[in-house]
Amino acid sequence: EVQLVESGGGFVQPGGSLRLSCVASGLIFSKYWMSWVRQAPGKGLEWVANIKQDGSEKYYVDSVKGRFTISRDNAKNSLHLQMNSLRVEDTAVYYCAKSYSRDYMDVWGKGTTVTLSS
Amino acid sequence: SYGLTQPPSVSVSPGQTASITCSGDKLGDKSVSWYQQKPGQSPVMVIYQDTKRPSGIPERFSGSNSGNTATLTISGTQAMDEADYYCQAWDISTHYVFGTGTAVTVL
Numbered sequence: 342e343v344q345l346v347e348s349g350g351g352f353v354q355p356g357g358s359l360r361l362s363c364v365a366s367g368l369i370f371s372k373y374w375m376s377w378v379r380q381a382p383g384k385g386l387e388w389v390a391n392i393k394q395d396g397s398e399k400y401y402v403d404s405v406k407g408r409f410t411i412s413r414d415n416a417k418n419s420l421h422l423q424m425n426s427l428r429v430e431d432t433a434v435y436y437c438a439k440s441y442s443r444d445y446m447d448v449w450g451k452g453t454t455v456t457l458s459s
Numbered sequence: 460s461y462g463l464t465q466p467p468s469v470s471v472s473p474g475q476t477a478s479i480t481c482s483g484d485k486l487g488d489k490s491v492s493w494y495q496q497k498p499g500q501s502p503v504m505v506i507y508q509d510t511k512r513p514s515g516i517p518e519r520f521s522g523s524n525s526g527n528t529a530t531l532t533i534s535g536t537q538a539m540d541e542a543d544y545y546c547q548a549w550d551i552s553t554h555y556v557f558g559t560g561t562a563v564t565v566l
Contacts, residue, residue, distance in 0.1 A: 376555070378502075386494070386502065386545050388555035400554050403460070436501060444490040444549035445507040452501060 343367040343448045345437045350453030357427050357457075363420040363437030363450055371395075371415040374440040377422045378449075379433035389435070390422065404430075429457045463546055463558035470564045477533040479561045481546030484527060489548040491529040493522060497542045505544075506531060533563070541565045 349361040361377070376391035390401045390411040399411050410423040420437055434454050438446035463483040471477040481491065491509050494502035504513055506522035509529065519534045529548075533540055546558035 378555075378557075385560040386496075386547075386557040388547075388557065391554065402554075442508070445492040445504060445547070446494075446502075446555075447504050447507065447513065449501040449503070 343439065345439060345448060345450035347435065347437050347450045347453040350435065350455045352456045352458060353427055355427060355429055355457055355459055358423070358425045359427065359455060361422040361424065361435055361437075361453055361455070365418045365420070365437075365439070368439070368448075370413075370418040374443050375413060375420045376438045376440060376446055377411060377420075378436045378438055378446070379431075379455075380436070380452075381430070381433045384433075387433075391440070392420070424455070427455075427457055429459070431455060432457045461548075461553045461556050463548055463556055465544075465546060465558040465561045467559070468562045468564065470566055471533070471536045472566055473538060474535055477536050477540070477563055479531045479533075479544050479546075479563065481529040481531070481548075481558045482527055483548060483556075483558075486527050486529055486548060487525045489524075489550045489553075491522070491524045492547045492549075493520075493531045494545045494547065495540075495542045496545065502545065536563075536565055538565050 344366045347363045377389040392411045408426045412421045434452040436452045437450040439448040441447045493506040496502045505520045509524040521532045
């Protein structure tokens, strides 16, 4: 069974940093594009970033460009999201998601919560 | 930026058909997926590449995509189908865009 387990969420002040991680099991991690998707409290889903199998291509939603960095370690079956210069509007549940094919996300983790509060 | 619009809510009686639309410019040229999200849970993909159903998803879920509109249809809706549903479009330039979401209520 494929599992994605996120960690690293927490409370942080605006302007602070946080590093999220996602560990995958039950799959050949290096074969798939991976994404981060977030959901603000009571709001809809928003794609944040994704990364190619070998890490050679990375894409971001405009609102996080220059502040967030996605990375992966295929040897450790792990995906990361380094979040800097955090803003109140970054408060959300952050989900890790796998893409069997680049155009959809077929497996999702349970999410980790990031809360910005001044 | 590219946007996808869904109706905020859809109500359906048990056993009836629920149709959820997703509208966007030239959406038919993109690959569309649909996700079901129940309260406090992660999203689950119910349709991918416009019309395909993942293993384990009941046959009552079906999808279509043409022109500017994609549609998720739930035939013979059951109480367990009550959830939020999101469409998602992908192409190589816009990457992933999610719809605004639709709350399906089974009355």
